[in-house]
Amino acid sequence: MNEQKFFGALLASSPDFVPIIEAMREKYKLPEVSPAGEVIEEIYLEDRIVPLIEFHQEIKDRLRENLSFLPEKTLQLYKGTKFLSQSQLPKELEVLPDEYREAMEAMFALTQKIALPTFQGLEIMIDQVANMIYEYLLNGEMGEVPLDWAMKATTISDNDETIILVMANQLANPKEVIKKFRQEYQKAFGVHRPNISRTVASTGYYLQLQKLNTPWKRIVEEYIRLEDVIITKNTSSKLYRDTYHLCEQTLRKRLQRSSTILEIILEDKK
Numbered sequence: 001m002n003e004q005k006f007f008g009a010l011l012a013s014s015p016d017f018v019p020i021i022e023a024m025r026e027k028y029k030l031p032e033v034s035p036a037g038e039v040i041e042e043i044y045l046e047d048r049i050v051p052l053i054e055f056h057q058e059i060k061d062r063l064r065e066n067l068s069f070l071p072e073k074t075l076q077l078y079k080g081t082k083f084l085s086q087s088q089l090p091k092e093l094e095v096l097p098d099e100y101r102e103a104m105e106a107m108f109a110l111t112q113k114i115a116l117p118t119f120q121g122l123e124i125m126i127d128q129v130a131n132m133i134y135e136y137l138l139n140g141e142m143g144e145v146p147l148d149w150a151m152k153a154t155t156i157s158d159n160d161e162t163i164i165l166v167m168a169n170q171l172a173n174p175k176e177v178i179k180k181f182r183q184e185y186q187k188a189f190g191v192h193r194p195n196i197s198r199t200v201a202s203t204g205y206y207l208q209l210q211k212l213n214t215p216w217k218r219i220v221e222e223y224i225r226l227e228d229v230i231i232t233k234n235t236s237s238k239l240y241r242d243t244y245h246l247c248e249q250t251l252r253k254r255l256q257r258s259s260t261i262l263e264i265i266l267e268d269k270k
Contacts, residue, residue: 004144007171008132011142016069017133020062024137028055033140040138059137060130067126074122081119084112117154117165151177153184162188194261202226203258210255220244223251 011017024030028043028050043050067075089108096104132142151168164184168177205226209219224231224247231243 008142008144011129011132011145012136014069017129020059020133021137023062024055024059024133030137033138035140037140056130056134059134060127063126063130063133069129070122077118078122081115081122084115085119087112113156114165117152117156118167121152121154145171151180153177153180155184155188164188192264194264196261199254200258200261203254206251207255207258207262220248220251223247 012021025032028045030040030043033040043052043055063069067078070078089105094101136142151166151172153164153166156163156165164181166177166181166184168174206219206223209222223229224244227247229243229247231247232240234240
């Protein structure tokens with residue numbers, strides 16, 4: 001994506017990262033490196049060769065000392081989700097009656113499941129920034145901003161339900177957000193999703209009556225009334241019987257198709 005390349009190139013000039021870059025260059029006496037220029041392969045601290053893994057870790061440590069590069073709301077979200085994902089259910093809740101304690105436990109567990117992907121995503125983002133600064137110091141290029149910085153789609157599975165969470169900020173390309181959502185949706189629920197047409201939607205009412213054990217005759221009468229079926233009032237005539245029978249056949253097919261679509265959509269994919 002062009003957006004990723006564009007914003008990646010600008011990160012090296014960010015006031016949040018310039019002090020880290022300058023401090024590392026000063027400490028290790030590193031020259032500025034231009035893209036496509038000579039790559040720094042060895043780092044020295046006085047007479048000692050510094051392992052690149054150690055150099056990399058120092059960048060991470062410096063970055064995590066001050067997370068001000070995260071927007072205020074994002075930083076609050078990071079701290080909150082970190083606290084939630086690492087917390088235990090308060091012991092004080094043990095005094096509650098079983099039904100209330102179980103409800104609180106279920107709510108707490110669901111909250112943690114929702115919080116954890118957000119916290120993990122922000123943790124990855126912080127590490128990615130450190131990686132980009134590391135690469136920039138060695139070869140002069142920050143690289144592209146990871147797609148997850150602008151948007152993320154993740155699946156949360158509970159005992160009873162599977163939920164897809166999609167998050168996006170103003171950097172995200174709406175077309176890419178939709179594409180990512182579709183990929184996550186198909187992974188969770190399968191590629192085939194039957195289309196709910198206008199006919200299927202209108203059959204929902206008749207399916208409701210059927211599930212409520214409404215007499216079949218009453219359902220057919222509702223179908224005739226709502227579908228504006230032209231039918232003679234002479235219930236003993238052959239024309240009435242033929243029209244009524246045709247309505248029954250049509251309604252049965254619609255109910256069967258709608259029931260099949262409902263089963264496919266609500267099928268347990270876990």
